[in-house]
Amino acid sequence: MAEFTTLEHENLNSVVYAALCDALMQGRFQPGDRLKIRDLAEQFGTSVTPIRDAILRLANDEAITFRSPRDIRIPGMAESRYREIRAIRIRLEGLAAETAAQVATSANIRALEAILRENEQAIDAGDRLKGTQLNQAFHFMLPQIAGLPVLNNILRRLWLQMGPHISDAYIEGGRAMIDHHYPVIEALKRHDPAAASMAIVDDILLGGKPILERIVHGEERPARRA
Amino acid sequence: MAEFTTLEHENLNSVVYAALCDALMQGRFQPGDRLKIRDLAEQFGTSVTPIRDAILRLANDEAITFRSPRDIRIPGMAESRYREIRAIRIRLEGLAAETAAQVATSANIRALEAILRENEQAIDAGDRLKGTQLNQAFHFMLPQIAGLPVLNNILRRLWLQMGPHISDAYIEGGRAMIDHHYPVIEALKRHDPAAASMAIVDDILLGGKPILERIVHGEERPARRA
């Protein structure tokens, strides 16, 4: 999962960054949670320097923000921001799906089907964490198949921002969260770019509905203290 | 130009980051150029810490890379990567243009026209730096008009990567580089999203042609030493 495209010479800061990215994408942070450099340093068993480095990168990704100069927090998500991210995803994942449909091999298809099958089982078993991970894995597979690393990185950053807001939505959504993945695979099999794009758009709009509702009804500026 | 959406409490690291971003986008670095933290610290009159912070953020943006653990450089651009970035820009700037066409005010139009006029003059005067800056300003104005800050940031990062590769193309291109900006403004005036999108796509594909040719004929892995 934590496959980073570029560089990253297993520095401590990259290890911390990768770990925090995973935590973010898995919804292990809640909006409003506060991060303390010294605490994280203790948890990771490093000095504060690599933690600062990782935090800075995450802030650059807008995955965390400095509410005040000394108050590092997981930001809230305004509804307008979520809608914007969704619109961007539609364009970008649409492009990925179209391109993937043109070049997908049977091995690619099998990999997607394997993820989808596992995802079903995870959802049926009520395993929220595994469910979100596999859903993400499915989405990230398309730009990978398409050979679009830049696009993949952009999407990764968007998911970093969405992570804290999708936590419980997947359990509530049940299998409906991944129902739209089937038409995607069918379109790739037929090498039908337009159908692939439409299918992934359906997934983003319909499958993501519980997430939007959560955000709309949630606090814009999350309460103090977690 | 250096308007950063979020946070950024005028820390030293943010000052350095903003300065390096400007330098990158203005083409003041060449692919293959090496950056040294201690040298930059001397230039900025700070210690190495804020420089490291800024460099780390830039590396996270993939605007600079660590060729080896101790060799920080402006990366080269493979043709495939440029084509991918172009495809992404088409989708994203297309979305920005469509949205902008729906909401543009007459004040927005006037601002765009002012930039375009200035850009003409800069090109006629052979002022490469100002030409590229105003061209960028035009492109960044669309997501701003559209009210899409996330999209704006994504584009900013892409431009950070393109910056070192567009240096001399604008002089060679002459007015052809901005000819396609007129139809964009016309479409916004008519509140015609489809036309606005098509116009900006034309600009990206045709206006960017000299850039692609430069990249195709340039070195993939740039020569040592600048």
Added chain:
DNA sequence: ACGTCAAAAAAGATGCATCAAGTATCTTAT
């Protein structure tokens, strides 16, 4: 001349001390 290898210099990574600014706590006067 050219290539090889080793010593020296360079350079980023890490850790840590200090600073400044904000926060919480405690004291004290009303």
Added chain:
DNA sequence: ATAAGATACTTGATGCATCTTTTTTGACGT
């Protein structure tokens, strides 16, 4: 008992020392 002010603590930013690895360089042999 409450509120205002002072004190101590928290916490990120900055600077700096040190460590390790890389890069450079120059001497040496072919």
